Amino acid sequence: MKKMLCLMIVGIMFIVPFGAKSFAGEVDLLVDxxxxxxxxxxxxxxxxxxxTKTAVAKEIAEGKSGTLPSWIQTMTFKGDLRLRYQSEEKDTTTGATTTTAKRERTRMRFRLGSEAKVTKGFKVNFGLASGGTDPRSTNQTFQDNFSTKGINLDxxxxxxxxxxxxxxLGGKILLKDTLWLVSDLLWDGDINPEGVFVKGSLPIDSNTEVFLNTGYFIIDEMSSGAEPSMFTIQPGFKWEVSDSVTLKTxxxxxxxxxxxxxxxxxxxxxGGTNTTSTSPASFKYDYDSLGFTAELGVNLQEDAEVDEIINYVGLFGDYTKNADPDENNVGYLAGIKFGDKKVKxxxxxxxxxxxxxxxKDAWVDFLPDSDFLGGITDAKGYEFIFNYALAKNVILGLDYYKTETDIAASKKEQDLVQVDLLFKF
Amino acid sequence: MRKIRIGLIGLIICLIFMTSPAFAEDMIQIKGSDTLINLVQRLAEVYMEEYPGSYIAVTGGGSGTGVAALINKKCDIANASRLMKAKEVAQAIDNGVQVNRVVVAVDGLSVITNGNNPIKQLTTDEIGKIFRGEVTNWKDVGGEDMAITLYGRQSNSGTYGFFMETVLKGDYSQKMNQMNGNAQIVEAIKQDRSGIGYVGVGYVKQSTGLTVLKVAARAGGIYASPLDSDDVKTGVYPISRPLHQYVNGTPKGAVKDFLAFEVSAEGQKIVEEEGFFPIPKEYKELNSKIGL
Structure with missing residues (x-):
């Protein structure tokens, strides 16, 4: 009898899958x-x-629900909308002459992504984003008397x-599904590389995991001659030193x-921003590079006697060295973050x-963060970021860059402020 | 060509390395709920004393942390004061983890106020309105003219999720102070005459300076206390809940032995000593489905 009741209730929950909260309330009343x-x-x-709740969740996760449309069971969607005010002031000094350029922009970014299960073990991810074809930006500036804006395959x-x-993985791959990164020193967060990638991880014990990421990315297709491409390999480990301390490198x-x-x-x-060139205008060096990445995270809320204002502190850094040139071939970044571990x-x-x-010759100049002095090499400076969740998944952000060129004859200095309102869904 | 060879070697190393079996592990790793941590630590201590050579590590972090660790195969048992969410069930299936739950204790989730607050009882509807921020002064529920201060848990807590789903049936007030654990809520309310919070009953049975409110499911209903074991076991107390442990597959070996100890008469006696309630026969029948 009770098994029959259980089956009936599971059946009812499948028949009316939408308006789940109100319907769950009705099932509660029935059981009451x-x-x-x-x-x-x-x-x-x-x-x-x-x-019943667990059984329904399992059936939907396995795509076995007979009453739900199959695409609901096999596809998930997510996205975000970011509204941005941006102000920048750039000084360029050549000899004794300094010119100042000021610019203010109001911009937006819209992204919509989906993950579709194909069959057991296989899935496809795809995403659309605003902006043009620039691989390092999905921003769309408010301009051109309310023109409609473009959407591209991200x-x-x-x-x-x-x-x-x-x-x-294979295709045009979401960057965060490839290499483990703690900063955008080498890779702008909007770049999604194209090629094949293999990600592996292996738990050694309950506190330690080793991982190995490796991939082959195609940079361009040439009608004749060798295609520019890159191979990358990233071995590392994650160690939970204690309940509150984690090291990943x-x-x-x-x-x-x-x-x-x-x-x-x-x-x-x-191409050709500050990198050393050869004639005709082209990259002089190879960019085979070796470096390391590390992040040490301390969760301060563990074992705290009272509620802490700062729940998490993280120290992170990146280092890279290009083996080809003998000088101006190093890049590094050091950072600290604190507050909550996630802003949500x-x-x-x-x-x-x-x-x-x-x-200037540490790294190719078409990959670094495009907001850091325009994404060029031969750049140095500070960045300060603050994010605050106004409501769940609604985040107010401030990003301030103070940057300058290092050795370029034509000295550039830039102050850039971005104020963002981000809505995630 | 040299670079391509390096790439191929890297790929082969990756495949060999990642397909090798994980190291054998004798230690039982338990992770998760802050509500359950003291109880399970005590159970583990007694078990290790009785069975020399066994080793059990119990850590907290919240139900969400424990469930995530089980899904990622980083622990053997996940302590959870709430059911796994649909999204977590889906992730587990994706990761090849077959989740099974064991109920180890029953909790009367207790709504507490400062001992000097004259309010002694509320309905679940009134509590919901208070925590949603719709009622902000004690006088609106029959108390003093005093603004209400809310104390609750952080979102990785199973108690946070259970209370939201069972009592609030909506979102928490943004003014709620999100505390790190049950003990912090108890301490805060002892010092705040205007405070109200929710904690596992195991954290208030021995506490002084607090009022553990009687709660009725509806206006005109029976007001029951989470300190009354009969009210909790029979479900008259409206916000009682089972406390779960999730495992991957049918438990075997050391994990099965420890789980069997937890639900045994000896283990259930410890459950009572730690302030929670032993599992009724219905949960024993549920546990027996996975061989316990």
Whole structure:
């Protein structure tokens, strides 16, 4: 009898999948009535409701629900809208002459992404984003008398889970699903590289995990001659030193193919900014680089006797060295972040302070953070970031950059302020 | 060509390395709920004394942390004061984790006020309005003319989620102070005459300077106390809840032995000593489905 009731309730919950909260309330009332009539004890009723919820969640997760449209069971969506006010002031000094350029912009960014399960072990992710074809920006400036704005394919890739430890990805891959990064010293967060990638991780014990990421990315297609491309491999480990302290670190190796001698004309948004050139205008050096990344996180809320204002402190850094040139070939970044570990729930916040220097031939100039002195090399300076959650998934952000060139004959200095209102869904 | 060879070697190393079996591990790792941590630590201590050579590590972090660790195969048992969410169930399935739950104790989730606050009882509807921020002064629920100060848990807490789903049926007031644990809520309310909060009953049975409110499911209903074991076991107390442990698959070996100890008469005696309530026969039947 009770099994029959359970089956009936599961069936009812499947039949009316939408308006879940109000309908769950109706199921609760039904079960309450059965308790009142002494058909079920209160504990049996609780078990029935709990088991039903879990059974429904499992069926939907496995795509076995017969009443829900299959796409609801196999696809998830997420996205965000960011509204930004940006003010920048750039001084360029050549000899004794300094020119100042000021600019204010109001911008937006819209992104919509989806993950679709294809079959067991296979899934496809794709995302659309505002902006133009610039790989380092999905911003859209408010301009051109209310013109409609473009949407582009931001990423689209397939993932095959070889086993619990290894994922193989192919396509235009979301950057955060590739290398482990703690900063945008080398990779602007909007870049989604194109190629194949393998991600592996292996728990050594309950506190330690080793990982190995490796991939091959195509930079451009050439009608004749070798295609510029890059290979990367990143071994590392994550160690939970204690309940409150975590250390994660990796060694990063990049090998570029056919970038030396690549004409700047082949590069979209980059090429020839401050890097050493050869004639005709092209990259003089190769950019095979070795470096490391590390992050030490301390969760201060563990074992706290009282509620803390600062719940989390993280120290992080990046270092890279290009093996080809003999000088101006190093890049590094050091940063501290504190506040809450994640900014999502109301009143959570996080502040970050970073210093970085990217020497002129340390790295290709079409990959670094485009907001840091326009994304060029031969750049150094500070960045301060503050984010505060006004409501769940509604975040107010401030990003301030104070940057300058290092050795360029034509000295550039830039102050950039960005005030963001981000809505995640 | 040299770079391509390096790449291929890297890929092969990656595949060999990642497909090798994980190191054997004898220690039982338990992670999760702050409500359960003291109880499970005590159970583990007694178990390790009785069975020399066994080793159990129990850590907190909240139900969400424990469940995430189980999903990522970083612990053997996840303590949870709430059911797994649908999203977590889906992640577990994606990761090849077959979750099974064991109920180890029953909690009368207790709504507490300062001992000097004259309010002694509320309905779940009134409590919901208070924590949603719709009622902000004690006089609106029959108390003094005094602004209400809210104390609750952080969102990674199972208690936070259970209370929201069962009592609030909506979002918490943004003015609620989000505390790190049950003990912090108890201490804060002892010092704040205007405060109200919610904690596991195990944290208030021995406390002084607090009022543990009687709660009725509806206006005109029976006001019951979470300190009354009969009211909690029979479900008359409206915000009682089972306390869960999740495991991957059917428990075996050391994990099964420890779980069996927890739900045994000896383990359930410890449950009572720690301020919670032993599991009724219905939960024993549920546990027996996975061999306990």
């Amino acid at each position: 009535k059965l308790v009142e009539k002494d058909v079920l004890t209160p504990v049996e009723a609780q078990i029935l409701l709990d088991e 990423y689209a890739y397939a993932t095959y889970a070889l086993n619990n430890n290894i994922d193989i 990796s060694v990063n190796y990049y090998a570029f193919n056919s970038v030396e001698g690549l004409p700047y004309s082949n590069i979209l948004d980059g 729930d109301p009143s959570t916040w996080q502040a970050k302070l970073l210093y970085r220097k990217l020497e």
